[in-house]
Amino acid sequence: MVWLRRTFDSTVGMKWLMGITGLFLTLFVFVHMLGNLQVYLGPDALNTYAETLQHLGELLWVARVGLFTIFVVHIVSAIRLSQLNRSARPQGYAVITPQVSRYASRTMLMGGLIVLGFVVYHLMHFTLGLVSPEQFHLQDAKGRHDVYAMVVIGFRQPLIAFSYILAMVPLMLHLQHGASSFFQSLGLNYPKYNNLFRAVGPVLSAIIFIGNCSIPLAILAGLVPYPVAGH
Numbered sequence: 001m002v003w004l005r006r007t008f009d010s011t012v013g014m015k016w017l018m019g020i021t022g023l024f025l026t027l028f029v030f031v032h033m034l035g036n037l038q039v040y041l042g043p044d045a046l047n048t049y050a051e052t053l054q055h056l057g058e059l060l061w062v063a064r065v066g067l068f069t070i071f072v073v074h075i076v077s078a079i080r081l082s083q084l085n086r087s088a089r090p091q092g093y094a095v096i097t098p099q100v101s102r103y104a105s106r107t108m109l110m111g112g113l114i115v116l117g118f119v120v121y122h123l124m125h126f127t128l129g130l131v132s133p134e135q136f137h138l139q140d141a142k143g144r145h146d147v148y149a150m151v152v153i154g155f156r157q158p159l160i161a162f163s164y165i166l167a168m169v170p171l172m173l174h175l176q177h178g179a180s181s182f183f184q185s186l187g188l189n190y191p192k193y194n195n196l197f198r199a200v201g202p203v204l205s206a207i208i209f210i211g212n213c214s215i216p217l218a219i220l221a222g223l224v225p226y227p228v229a230g231h
């Protein structure tokens with residue numbers, strides 16, 4: 001366990017942990033967005049996708065516990081890293097610390113906490129059905145959990161639709177900076193590819209922002225057909 005102690009006490013170790021866990025979380029957000037975009041293919045496509053995930057059984061729980069652990073490690077390493085950075089800086093050094101990087105890391109911490117707040121709300125909404133229980137228990141014609149109806153009916157409510165769109169802004173900013181600094185954290189510095197590394201964050205976060213926002217916006221605009229009433 002000496003290596004764990006060393007990792008926990010070193011800035012480089014914490015940056016690695018944050019980078020790797022951030023990569024997995026970004027992959028999850030991207031794949032989740034691709035899954036959700038199936039709302040445009042209609043009720044059968046989205047509900048079949050949701051049912052397939054549910055039928056993974058124990059494997060789904062392994063994935064959930066894995067995702068949760070990665071999320072916790074990401075948050076803990078972010079907090080630990082900011083502690084290490086603060087304790088490594090003697091008073092006078094603060095004056096010459098680039099304001100931009102301090103501003104960025106503070107913004108990352110704040111933005112990350114807002115994203116955490118969104119995830120808690122989102123789980124209460126679509127996974128636990130605590131926000132609108134009546135929409136959560138709908139079933140489609142094949143007797144499956146009607147995820148399509150739950151999403152479409154949910155986002156027909158402007159307040160809910162706009163709260164999701166608003167939450168995508170801090171997520172986008174967080175991914176934008178996080179994805180680009182991932183390469184720095186891992187010490188990947190190749191002059192030939194640095195411009196490419198710098199572009200990954202903005203491009204990926206823009207794709208995720210547009211993909212995710214398109215869903216509540218399209219539903220609000222009436223572009224996604226209203227579901228046939230479930231039972």
Ligand code: HEM
Pocket residue numbers: 029032036050053064115119122123126127147151164171212213215216
């Ligand atoms: C407009 C954007 C989004 C839509 C429409 C959406 C939709 C959904 C739906 C319908 C579920 C429940 C799936 C089911 O019960 O079968 C779900 C679960 C979930 N979503 Fe999202 N989501 C969105 C954005 C996000 C974002 C940005 C994150 C993370 C930052 C996220 C994280 C999760 C997690 C962790 C779950 C629980 C997965 C599980 O069942 O274990 N979602 N989402």
